[in-house]
Amino acid sequence: MTSRKIGYASPEQTAEKRSRQRWLSILAKADIADLESLFNNLPSKPDWTVIRAPEVGMIMARGRAGGTGQRFNLGEVTVTRCAVRLDYGATGHGYVMGRNRRHAELVAVVDAMMLIPSRREALESALIAPLAMRQTQHHQQVARKVAATKVDFFTMVRGD
Amino acid sequence: MYVAVKGGEQAIENSQALLADRRRGDRSLPELTIAQIREQMPLAVDRVMTEGSLHDRDLAALAIKQAAGDMHEAVFLLRAYRTTLPRFGISEPLNTDRMHIHRRISATYKDLPGGQVLGASFDYTHRLLDFALAAGDDRPVAELAEHAVDARMPRVAEILDHEGLIECEAPDSDDAPVSDITRESPRYPADRAARLQALARGDEGYLLALGYSTQRGYGNNHPFVGEIRHGTVSVEFEPEELGFPIEIGEIEVTECQMVNQFKGSTTKPPQFTRGYGLTFGHCERKAMSMALVDRALRAEELGETIDAPAQDHEFVLSHSDSVEASGFVQHLKLPHYVDFQAELVTVRALREKARRLAESSDDPESSSIAAE
Structure with missing residues (x-):
């Protein structure tokens, strides 16, 4: 919908960006308790340095008139952000809604770990995929409850 | 002449303590938790977030608890908190x-x-008070359809x-200011x-x-x-x-x-x-x-x-x-002692003038002067 200036990106860069968007979204939307326990169960955890300490702030949420038209400011949402550097190099960023500093830090750590090609596959199956599955299941559960309230219209047959 | 008056510090402190005391209510009952308000009064939380212009369910629930259920006060609390946070940026338009x-x-x-x-939705309810809820019998189970x-x-x-x-x-240009x-x-x-x-x-x-x-x-x-x-x-x-x-x-x-x-x-x-x-x-x-x-x-x-x-x-x-x-409405509760003294002086003077006019003449106009 928006005409963003993407510049010239190779197909590989575009694919890499998409995968990163996907895991960052899954991590940000994850329940912090789920994320924490899956992270704790990882066989090896890296050491990291916090390069931007978890910070609470806001992002102004925008809407569009009529859903598709002129942009306007709806109101702000609380957000926590954090950046870390793993001891073996990669830098990760965490942006999560709400004020949970630990959540933002864990997202940044996992983001950095995912950027290391040799770790990615194992991390995907140990952490990202289970989180994604829980989120899909949650949405599915809600969507089935909602579906039970869908109206079935029927026509009364006149008896004349 | 303007006379500054001080005082009431102790009374204010005690008023705040009394407010907290009243908010807590009967101590033999369990204290409300933020999670309870967030989960069991979701529509109150939604209203406070919307009018408080800050989306944060826990903060809105805290505001409702602190305001003892006064929704406008809760909105005010959230707005005030909002001003303490930095703004990182602006979201993409919600889709x-x-x-x-x-x-x-x-x-x-x-x-x-x-x-x-x-x-x-409340739309399809009968709006009859549900005494089962009063009896603490609240164990609803939502139906699950087979398909989402x-x-x-x-x-x-x-x-x-x-x-x-x-x-x-039609969308405006991405570069246009909002x-x-x-x-x-x-x-x-x-x-x-x-x-x-x-x-x-x-x-x-x-x-x-x-x-x-x-x-x-x-x-x-x-x-x-x-x-x-x-x-x-x-x-x-x-x-x-x-x-x-x-x-x-x-x-x-x-x-x-x-x-x-x-x-x-x-x-x-x-x-x-x-x-x-x-x-x-x-x-x-x-x-x-x-x-x-x-x-x-x-x-x-x-x-x-x-x-x-x-x-x-x-x-x-x-x-x-x-x-x-x-x-602006509630600022009227603030001391207006000096303003009011000035008004008193004016009204007394006008009344005195009207009385004197009425006494000194049978002129029917005197009654209209009194109303000035």
């Missing part, structure tokens, strides 16, 4: 088209793709759009972005009354509920250090598309026009009222006669904020 639907109804089409989905509701539902406006029967809401009334006070007439922002954070009761006034003939524009949808949408934000947008979480929102009659003008053929409402959480009455007032405020743009309060930008927008309104 309500991709909403995970919790409720979606239309009053203009019976059969529409995705169907009429009632969701959780459609993942994507087209907007009702799109159906009319195909025939050109409804005005098109008014922000939290940074710059609106000037009148206000642009649509400033209006929608003010309405979104405006007091629900006020907007409800104004919306109602348009239905009763004060600026009527024959509205239909084209669609109301409530559900969750992703919030997308582009951090500078990444250079591409990422999703940072999901929020619940309610959207109302009001479809209104329009006779047409010299430049436009007759077609339906729109009013729009959007809120955090599930604030359906508010979203509908907002849409009615949004449409009324477009009177000038659509070449309609402006003769009702709901069509007047300055009247509507300068009184919509409950924090401002509450502040």
Whole structure:
């Protein structure tokens, strides 16, 4: 919908960006308790340095008139952000809604770990995929409850 | 002469302690937790977030607890907290088209793709007090359908759009500035972005009354509920250090598309026009009222006669904020001792003058002087 200036990106860069968007979204939307326990169960955890300490702030949420038209400011949402550097190099960023500093830090750590090609596959199956599955299941559960309230219209047959 | 008076420090401290004491109520009952308010009074939380202009369920629940259930006070608390936080940036516009639907109804089409989905609503209840709840017997189980509701539902406006029967809401340019009334006070007439922002954070009761006034003939524009949808949408934000947008979480929102009659003008053929409402959480009455007032405020743009309060930008927008309104009304409680002494002197002098006039003459004009 928006005409963003993407510049010239190779197909590989575009694919890499998409995968990163996907895991960052899954991590940000994850329940912090789920994320924490899956992270704790990882066989090896890296050491990291916090390069931007978890910070609470806001992002102004925008809407569009009529859903598709002129942009306007709806109101702000609380957000926590954090950046870390793993001891073996990669830098990760965490942006999560709400004020949970630990959540933002864990997202940044996992983001950095995912950027290391040799770790990615194992991390995907140990952490990202289970989180994604829980989120899909949650949405599915809600969507089935909602579906039970869908109206079935029927026509009364006149008896004349 | 102006005399400064001090005092009352101890009384104020004790008043605050008494307020806390009263808020806690009967100590033999368990204290309310923030989680209980967040989970069991979700609609109160939604209203406080919407009017407090800050989406944070825990903070809104805390505000409600601290305000002892006074909603305007809770909104004020959240607004005040909001000013202490830095703003990291601005989200991509929420894509309500991709909403995970919790409720979606239309009053203009019976059969529409995705169907009429009632969701959780008071609309179909009998409004009879439920004494089972009073007895602590609250063990509801929601039905589960075999199949989930459609993942994507087209907007009702799109159906009319195909025939050109409804005005098109085209996006503005990405580079164009967007008014922000939290940074710059609106000037009148206000642009649509400033209006929608003010309405979104405006007091629900006020907007409800104004919306109602348009239905009763004060600026009527024959509205239909084209669609109301409530559900969750992703919030997308582009951090500078990444250079591409990422999703940072999901929020619940309610959207109302009001479809209104329009006779047409010299430049436009007759077609339906729109009013729009959007809120955090599930604030359906508010979203509908907002849409009615949004449409009324477009009177000038659509070449309609402006003769009702709901069509007047300055009247509507300068009184919509409950924090401002509450502040100005309640400031009357502050000491006005000196002002009032001055008034007393004036009134006494006027009365004295009137008395003397009445005594000195039988002139019938004296009674009118007393009324000056």
